[in-house]
Amino acid sequence: MSTQRYSVTPHPIETLLTWVKSGEIAIPEIQRPFVWEATKVRNLLDSLYQGYPVGYLIAWRNPNVKLKDGTTSTGKRILIDGQQRVTALMASLLGVEVLNEDYETVQIRIAFNPQEETFEVANPAIRKNVAWIPDVACVFNPATSVFQLVSDYCRTNQDCTQDKIFKIIEKLRGIVHNHVGIIELAEDLDIETVTEIFIRVNSAGSPLSQADFAMSKIAVNETYGGNLLRKAIDYFCHLAIAPEFISKIKKNDTAFVGSEFFDKMKWIADVNDDIYDPTYTDMLRVAFTSEFGRGKLQDLVALLSGRNFETKQFEDAIAEASFGRLKNGIFAFINKTHFDRITMILRFAGFVTSGLIGGRNVVNFAYIVYLRGRAENVPAADLERIVRRWFVMSMLRGRYSGSPESTFDFDIRQISSRGLVSYIESVIPNELPDSFWTGMLPQFMDTSSINSPYFLCYQAAQVKLGDKGFLSRDITVTDLLLNRADVHHVYPRKFLKDEKGLSRGTYNQIANYVIAQSEINIAIGAKSPTVYFAELKAQCEGGAKKYGGITNRDELIANLATNCIPASMLDGEIKEFSEFLEERRKLMALKIKIWFSAL
Known part of the structure; x- marks a missing residue:
């Protein structure tokens, strides 16, 4: 009996690009900056032209979801490895614009020299040199007449024969028929298994975290505004580190500026404090744990997929509700009063520089404690004292240094069942008895x-x-x-x-x-x-x-x-x-x- 939990199928690049354009395959990173250097795009095209393999792509199919009317929606494939390669192909062959690191929309133009059969990143000198076709995208444009293109080229390069150039251009156009293997993972695999497969297949790349999977689920869901929510998370983290970036958002993303998120986060551009500069992982942990009362990000991925934990089925209503709750959690995280208060609490306790802050998860859970305290209407002075003491206790005891997700999950469930104040006041004396100060701490x-x-x-x-x-x-x-x-x-x-x-x-x-x-x-x-x-x-x-x-x-x-x-x-x-x-x-x-x- 086979234990195989995946299928491997070769597909022509042409088919792959068609799937991306139609939405059959979703690329989570399409809304994020394209991080490849243009030279890597050139090298990718050269490898395809030489007939070399360019690696496998890994896709994970979303589960089939039951809609409100009782029908079933077939899940899309999410590309979890190979996003940069596919984006590079779309940018260079189809002329699709990509976002650069400044979130500006740019085109990546790769030039081709038919006489030398070489690729190069287009530049002003190449554009003036008639030996080069300055942008290979024109070769793949369905509206392009190959006969006309070859004739025009040979007119300005009189040493070339039309027959030879035509064969070379046809060879170039043929790279879209090259096959790329797609490893499609079974929809019922859990995140840990998918992560393990990813690491084993892609040992040279950066391991995907559960936050990466969550961000992928968020980004590809346009029905419930996931693509906008993903941008809000990315932009807030970017602005916390580089406040001047706000001018780029205003210039390049007017749709986001007009959304409900921008007004709620633009204050961060006026803050020069670096005590807590959250990453998207930090934002997801805090927003999810405080709002859902769960600590494991794999549960967030399941809920965003519409998982009913009791029936083990996937339901559209649960996905819709989960996106709504996550958005509320993100709004609570980026709320100026909340964010100012958590940094003030840390500073008041003596942590006046980011260098004094220990592990990031200690701050994350302190923020969760603060947000839960607000939700439980704990008086402000009492809440601030609770947060300070919990933060320091967590640092001294290394509470979130081992397996933070499990501890997050345990603590938030206890808080949910016993109440914030009751739980914290029972844990701290237990963790820091008199013997801790005199015996253990020294x-x-x-x-x-x-x-x-x-x-x-x-x-x-x-x-x-x-x-x-x-x-x-x-x-x-x-x-x-x-x-x-x-x-x-x-x-x-x-x-x-x-x-x-x-x-x-x-x-x-x-x-x-x-x-x-x-x-x-x-x-x-x-x-x-x-x-x-x-x-x-x-x-x-x-x-x-x-x-x-x-x-x-x-x-x-x-x-x-x-x-x-x-x-x-x-x-x-x-x-x-x-x-x-x-x-x-x-x-x-x-x-x-x-x-x-x-x-």
Whole structure:
């Protein structure tokens, strides 16, 4: 018995292009920028002309959907691999315009030299050179007379014979009869299986994510406005990173500017904050999870296809409702008040730069918590506190770092059944008991990863608590972080490396890091802590000012305390490095606990 879940059929390129034009095959990327360089299009045509294979295309047929009148609609094929190749063929052979990276509509013109049988990207010099046909699309235009085209060419290239040029042009026209294999996947395959097939067949390409499949489903559905929704998601993400792009949208996409989406998102072009620049995956996760109460994007793909989870059938009414709900979720995501509030909550907690934000999914679920809290009418002050604490707990515990979809799904279902406040207030004490702060966290901080969530939270704690930089009299940690300060070593790296022979993983422990002004770090240089702490003590007793502007002992002790440095070091009690790290981890963990309590 065969276990084959796909069919492989060769089809002429001509047939494939006809299917795309008629909508039999849907290309999700047709509404997105064409990312191939024109030289790749040239190379593709050359490969076809030489009779070389150009790879398989992978299509996944949408399931058949039951319509409201009881009839069944046959699902379209969605091209999930080969989109750029098919778009390249349509652009070069049929003269179809494509969107470039600036979302401008352009034509890709590939020139052909019949005498040398070579292709080149058209340019002004080629267009003036009579040896070239400046755009091969004219050769494939049904209105073109091949006889006239050859006659005109030979008139301006008198060394050529009409017979020879005619044969070459016919060979060129024949590339549309070359066959391309289409792997058609069974409609009942789940996303994980389709993804696995994609990765195995297309090992050189980028793996498709479940968000990619969801975006494909959205893009090819014009009945319920999916193509417009897809643009809204793409444009918002683009504007968050490049606000100046708004002028391109206004110029090149007047239909979108006139839609219900543009007015609701144009504010993002006035924002220069990069704390949360979402990708389309982030937008889909937040919109779907908050609106549908589910955490797995494969469920979104199924719902957009019209899947009834109880009957296992596909129904048009479910697809229509799902598109409506997803649109509501996207509107909630791009709402200015909501977006401003989530970034404000993060900033208020001390996360003043994007560099302090850990995994993106931690922010995503914090936004979901915020949106669900709004839907449940949780008082604003209570909701902000809940979101802050959940965000930090998730960072410290790595809640969404392993298998985020499963955890998203678990958390949102619990929130849906138990209520937001009740669930969150039961989880946080469980995840962060007293033993976490005194036992687990100091152990977790035994790491040299500068991007570890523990060091990121420590810096946010210093921001929130208003700490001054290491040995600074006036400059705060906030000032330093906002000016992209580097972290510096309490026990200088060169000293530990050269004098003590320690490895990078040891001297770069996060418990050896402080946020300090570069001039203070330069002044310390490679000095032993024994030397520079003695000079600090002397500085507070009327000696030379070598490190920052603090000249009062009590002020210096206070600065060391806020930076979690044992004050005893001022009196010459310089510990062995390993001892220092152990003690400082405990002090840093205690600071994070104090900060968390204040959230």
